[in-house]
Amino acid sequence: MDSFRFIVERGPQDLILAGEEALLESVSNGAPPILRFVIFDPTAVLIGYHQAVEQEVNVDEVKKRGWDIGRRPTGGGAIIMGKDQLGWEIYADGSLLGGSPENAIKKGAEGVIKTLQKLGIDANFRPKNDVEVKGKKISGIGAFSIGKYIAVTGTILLDFDAEALVSTLRLTSEKLKDKLAKDFKERLTWVSKELGRSIEMSELISIAKDSFSEALGVKLMEGQYTEEEKKLISQLRLKYSSPDWIYNLRKPLSGDVxxxxxxxxxxxxxxxxxxxxxxxxxxxxxxxxxxxxxxxxxxxxxxxxxxxxxxxxxxxxxxxxxxxxxxxxxxxxxxxxxxxxxxx
The missing domain is CATH 3.30.390.50 (CO dehydrogenase flavoprotein, C-terminal domain)
Known part of the structure; x- marks a missing residue:
């Protein structure tokens, strides 16, 4: 049975997102594969790689709340990540994840589904990259790659403030199909809502760790970053905290457009x-x-x-x-x- 390093990281968005890029590069250079769980502290609004902040985020509202804004190295949509949202990440040779980003996303979804099942919540994979409970999204998943090496990243919503989502994201009429914010809230669900009670993040992490081990068919070993990974993460934090990366990478055109x-x-x-x-x-x-x-x-x-x-x-x-x-x-x-x- 293959072994993965298991790491839990808590910190600001630039630290965590720098880790996403650094760990995939490290694994592609021969380091052992990794399952990493992350908790964003402080809370951050994270846009996808191909998105523009001006089109997706109510910047003034985010600043008023004292939250961060970050740009992920993966595609997908804008999300909010904080102390009540568990991020999970897998970095491995694609052969261990089904051979393609699409199959790797499904592998990650299996870990989420098993976690929820152990909590008594029935969940299913919804193409292209979501896990749903009774038609409502509880986990979004993304993937990116370097050659044959793949990173899969996703979420499990332990608790969630739908009002915060509505107030900090620019939810366009096209995306919402002209529905009211109240209707949008019905598209999402989270663990505490489904259980009708709160559980601690530590309990969710313990259950999710076992579930991902089963879904991936690997043994998890309590691990730590290599010295090279620590060095690369430190260097990449400059990129992920940079206004040029966050705001200017995909800046809307000006003039007669x-x-x-x-x-x-x-x-x-x-x-x-x-x-x-x-x-x-x-x-x-x-x-x-x-x-x-x-x-x-x-x-x-x-x-x-x-x-x-x-x-x-x-x-x-x-x-x-x-x-x-x-x-x-x-x-x-x-x-x-x-x-x-x-x-x-």
Whole structure:
């Protein structure tokens, strides 16, 4: 039976997110695989890799609450993580996780489902990347990779403040389907709500540790970071605390910009296009809560389309799709979205 190191980390968002990048790199360089549980302290609003803070977060409200804002190295949507939300992370050779990010997500979901079952809560996997209880989301999951090595990260909501979610995130009419915030709260659930009582985080961690061990089919050994991991985490904290990384990596375009957003099975896509004249694309920005492999591929598409001709759009997108994978968003979906925004 394979062995994984088991680590529990509590700290600010830059420490934890630096660890996400550092641990995958470390494992890809030969370090033993890891299961890590994390608790964000102070509470943080975390946006996905492809999202723009201005589009997703009510920054003034977050600052008023004394919370942090961070950008994850994975795709997906904006979430709130604090002392009542358990983060879990797996770093391993893809062969131990089903061979692909999609299968790795399902493996992680099995750990969540087993945890909830031991608490008497019936849960199921909901494609593309959620665990649900009676149709309500209780865990979101993301994945990213370096070659054959995969990181899977997710959550288990022990308790949750739905009012805080509504007030700190910019919940657009497209994403909410014009429903009121009250209706949005019905889309989520959490452990204490389902049990009708509170449990301690330490109890949840103990149960989840055993459950993930079973789901992964591995033995967990109480572990610690290698010296190289400690060094790399320390270095990467500068990146994950940097305003350039958090706010400017995916900054909305300015000037005369055409804009559209659309919800696909693979996530919400926000598209901005700036034209030079009628036939030349000056610049493009694609943001949203989708997942792309490789995760920097969106930059390649934006670069490919920059200063390209509008009549070359379909050819460029189809060529780009040959080297990437987006879960739940087809090349025809993206081409149609561009055609629609260009008609505005």
């Amino acid at each position: 055409k804009f559209i957003e659309r919800k696909f099975p693979g996530g919400l896509v926000r598209l901005q296009v700036k034209l030079a004249g009628e036939s030349i694309i000056e610049s493009v920005l694609l943001t949203g809560d989708f997942f792309v492999e490789p995760r920097r591929a969106i930059y390649d598409l934006e670069s490919r389309l920059k200063w390209s001709r509008v009549d070359e759009l379909e050819e460029n997108i189809r060529e780009w799709y040959k080297g990437i994978k987006i879960i739940g968003i087809s090349e025809n979906d993206l081409i149609s979205l561009f055609n629609e925004v260009l008609k505005k």
